[in-house]
Amino acid sequence: MSNELFDLTGKRALVTGGAQGLGRMIAEGLLRAGAIVAITSRKADICEAAAAEMSALGKCIALPADLTTPAAAVELVERYRAAVGGLDILVNNAGKTWGGDIDTFPDKAWPDVMAVNVQTPFTMVRELLPELTASGTADDPSRVINIGSVAGIKTERLHAYSYAASKAAIHMLSRDLAGDLAERNITVNAVIPGFFPTKMTAHFRDEEKVDPTLLAHIPLKRLGKAEDIAGVVVFLCSRGGSYVTGAQIPVDGGVVGCG
Numbered sequence: 001m002s003n004e005l006f007d008l009t010g011k012r013a014l015v016t017g018g019a020q021g022l023g024r025m026i027a028e029g030l031l032r033a034g035a036i037v038a039i040t041s042r043k044a045d046i047c048e049a050a051a052a053e054m055s056a057l058g059k060c061i062a063l064p065a066d067l068t069t070p071a072a073a074v075e076l077v078e079r080y081r082a083a084v085g086g087l088d089i090l091v092n093n094a095g096k097t098w099g100g101d102i103d104t105f106p107d108k109a110w111p112d113v114m115a116v117n118v119q120t121p122f123t124m125v126r127e128l129l130p131e132l133t134a135s136g137t138a139d140d141p142s143r144v145i146n147i148g149s150v151a152g153i154k155t156e157r158l159h160a161y162s163y164a165a166s167k168a169a170i171h172m173l174s175r176d177l178a179g180d181l182a183e184r185n186i187t188v189n190a191v192i193p194g195f196f197p198t199k200m201t202a203h204f205r206d207e208e209k210v211d212p213t214l215l216a217h218i219p220l221k222r223l224g225k226a227e228d229i230a231g232v233v234v235f236l237c238s239r240g241g242s243y244v245t246g247a248q249i250p251v252d253g254g255v256v257g258c259g
């Protein structure tokens, strides 16, 4: 019963940035649950190597793409269509950050961060609406998951001004899309990670030793693990998650909820 509730056998998923970091944790979770998964990375060799490794878990397809422009997102969708066809699950995970002192924070830290973190996810949804609409039913909607950040909910003092603003924007965009797409049987949710050990948070670790100030800030006193993020995403994509839309779900050891 419980396996059936969270089973994704036969579902087709696209995870942007699925070759590395959180995207890879998510892609592996979806594969383990039975889905066919397409992943992107900017570098073709990294994308193909990751897809080859993950093929041990299920069918995994590499679609290299730099998602800094809407045109690139449109082109990725065309290649996805040719490679897979239909789509049940879209995970907009690819994300870009920029940290810098307020006095010198550069204007160039804005356009690409907003493009990758907000505009591209929107373009991906818009372009994939025919597939998402075709596969969603009232009992089993198709799913869009946008990866946000605690930095878009509370002031984390990360000096990542464009990043925090972009993540607040993707949280709101997720709710707006959820409202508009419910009648097409498409759910849209924002999953909001706290601190996971990826390249993006490498500055919080010294040779894998985590900054004790950071740990003190997390009520559950540890960083996130692959199963923490994969568990929530698999739930949202499964029959068990069919009735959840427009939600913002922190996966953060209590940083938002207990703050």
Ligand SMILES: NC(=O)c1ccc[n+]([C@@H]2O[C@H](COP(=O)([O-])OP(=O)(O)OC[C@H]3O[C@@H](n4cnc5c(N)ncnc54)[C@H](OP(=O)(O)O)[C@@H]3O)[C@@H](O)[C@H]2O)c1
Pocket (backbone or CB within 6 Å): 016, 017, 018, 019, 020, 021, 022, 023, 040, 041, 042, 043, 046, 065, 066, 067, 068, 093, 094, 095, 096, 116, 147, 148, 149, 150, 192, 193, 194, 195, 196, 197, 198, 199, 200, 201
């Ligand atoms: N780690 C955390 O604690 C944390 C916390 C909150 C939110 N998040 C969010 O989680 C998501 C994944 O981040 P991460 O922690 O896994 O960091 P990461 O290891 O630096 O991964 C960033 C991902 O985004 C992709 N990406 C970056 N720029 C891109 C571009 N221009 N075009 C296409 N893909 C691009 C990267 O792909 P390639 O490098 O393979 O090209 C990579 O897969 C992001 O949305 C991030 O904001 C992470």
